[in-house]
Amino acid sequence: MDLTLLLAAVLGLLIVKAVLFQLRNPSCPPCIRSWIPWFGAAFQFGKAPLEFIEQARNKYGPVFTIFALGKRFTFVTEEEGTEAFFKSEDLNFEQAVQQAVKNAVSVPAEAFYQNHSNLYSMMKGKMSPSNLHMFTGTLCKELHEHMAQLGMEGTGDLNDLVRNWSKSKKWLLKLFEKVVLDAERTNPSDTTSKVAFWTLAFILSHPSIYKKVMEDLASVFGKAGKDKLEVSEEDLKKLPFIKWCTLEAIRLRSPGAITKKVINPIKIKNFTIPAGDMLMLSPYWLHRNPKYFPDPETFKPDRWKEANLEKNAFLDSFVAFGGGKHQCPGRWFAIMEIQLFVILFLYKYEFVALDAVPKESPLHLVGTQQPMAPFRVQYKCRE
Template sequence: MEIFSSSLTFVACVSLITTLILFIGFKWFTFDSKAKKSLPPSPPTLPIIGNFHQLGSSPRQALRDLSNKYGPLMLLHLGSIPTLVVSSAEVAREIMKTHDLAFSDRPNLSIPNILFYGSTDIAFSRYGEYWRQLKSIVVLNLLSATRVKSFRQVREEEVGLVLGVLGENSGSSVDMSALLGSYTSNVLCRVAFGKTYYELGFTDKLKKFVDMLGTFCVGSYIPWLSFIDRLSGLLGQAHAISKELDHFLKGVVEDHLNKKTTGEETQDFVDILRDIQKDKTIGFTLNTNTLKAVILDVFVAGSDTIFSSLDWAMSELIKHPRVMKKLQQEVTEVGQGRPMIPEEDLEKMPYLKAVVKEALRLHAPLPLLLAREARNGVNLMGYDIPPRTQVIINAWAIGRDPASWTEPEEFKPERFINSPVDYKGLHYEFLPFGAGRRGCPGLHFGVVLIEIILANIVYKYNFALPNAVKDVDLDMTEANGVTVQRKNPLLVMPSPRF
């Protein structure tokens, strides 16, 4: 996750250490020649940096281009770390199903260790009994179908607020990206904390946290150059951001310890985790740092990914009036003139679900899934993979693979009508939330957030672009980052449909 989002400016520093280049280059190519017969195809490497120079400004695209030349299972060397890059459904199935247990670990990365209390969260913790028990607790208590339904009122209230803003600005230009971002953040805050904490600037703190999470850390890939991270101030910045957010979370936990309950309100995530802390029968110690790490997981996994998925889905609908019209016909039939479409009616809208799936296919929330690591040596498709080899799955490239999809670059929701292909981790040509043991446990929570707001805003409003820009000319330029978001905000002019 952190290896692809910032420029490799450290190369200039590395080039100064000329006395070591020949030695390391010799070691590198000696290793390569010994292993060449049993390892997957690999592009040529440079001393010290390996293949980092080939990632460019858009790693997902650069990796797809390299895989077109070297194959869907390709070995890169990112610094001193051997890294498999997977770019097809067939290889993804081998990694995430056939050999899922063998590839279920996470690499040891410096920045997540600092930000997530020693990687004691679900996303970054190493595979083992601790991770299994923590994931089970979170899935059963925070992300079960029953728990997701319990927050329906929160979602519908926030949808109502969005509809109100659009109505108040009918005929005027509205920053839809900002509005969808606020909706996502507000729902997550209310679900996790019970309120939004506007006054404490939580959203700004979280943005700095996510930006730091996506920062390249030299020491994670070239350990003997880890001093660069200290000299550059990177580790100091990470500790400062962690301390700032930790102070905020301590305050939230204190608020929950002191609050008075009526017995009628829905418990938020902190309430639930505090109850688990007190339960001595579960056989698992959930300390306060782990509680805070889990809460951070909820926001990091949910905020940017849900928002970017919403933003792209809305952008594609506006750019494709035919699809928008067809979706509006469906939601109008289901809505029947009511003020709002309730959540229970989402199951009556197959075209809405197809639109969401198609947006997730073209705009995978996390284009390069979180890196896995081999727990032991594995024979993978005839190749010998050493222990501790990292694995990067290019979900963006797999979702656009012409071997799996007809007209893969086109936005065509109809491809999902009467199709069994889903995002639940059973169809490896479509991996917006990953699959296997390390698949995203919050996918149901995220999808309902996307579906309910999309259904209602297209039910209540038509949309035009400002300055008489034609729908087909909507700028769809992407910005590079951990998640792939629009480079420029989506500006629209809403008008009531009835």
């Protein structure tokens, strides 16, 4: 009897395997699974997503699928498929994020689909480049209040110094609450403060770049750092190198994936991605393509002189803020906010880096990566 039950159990497992792990359609990308039904590769993938993606790219190529938690996630990690991701009518952004929004802030699906487009347009208008001058005064005041808490000098982890600033941005939270209302409650994340940290860390770790930034600041504001500086939109235009540093930090610490849902089969390279897949475009890996970014792992702000930033155009293959009609509506505001942070901090304080730039955490698939180790600095008011 025991042998009969054992044979039946084995037969049952074989049947399940035959159904769930049938031979892959050759037109579909290679699929990474496991022998565990429904759960799939979730455990291996969840331990360190960026490392898992790198290993998958090396083994299967730039397009591959991960089956996890009953869903298929198809990754595109090189330029093929970028145009389709941003422009194809066979992909849908709202369907990709609706469940996550519901889980996070309890917005019903009907309200989300009904209001998302209007809310996006509203935010895009309020934070357009032509309106950024309305925010500089408030941002400068807030930053000066934060720096007053740091005192005249000190030593600490730069990530903590920056992160504490992000926790005080109550006026920005009020702005989002006012705009979004009750239909889609969305609070800004601390992504901006993470990028501000990385921007400062990269600058301080490259003496020639640090020197260049300080020379630019002195040419616009003078050498003393004691005054409560208020930076205008015109001042920002005179400091393009700091904007380049900001964009270069964003390039190196971009999200591991942004997503849309496949609603009709779509062809990428020689593969057909079936309806129902979550298509995952990877800015993190696209920004490491040497075809577009020579010496891609190196912090090189000068590469951004080739971008037509005066016309709000990024470098080719730079997709940190998405693309098409669903680019991040607050992208220009975020870039400006980071610029102001860097300007005011470096104008007021002299910094000495005590550690090398830490590696980014492989745990962050979405959003900007956290540092894996402290980045300690000494700072004191400039004389």
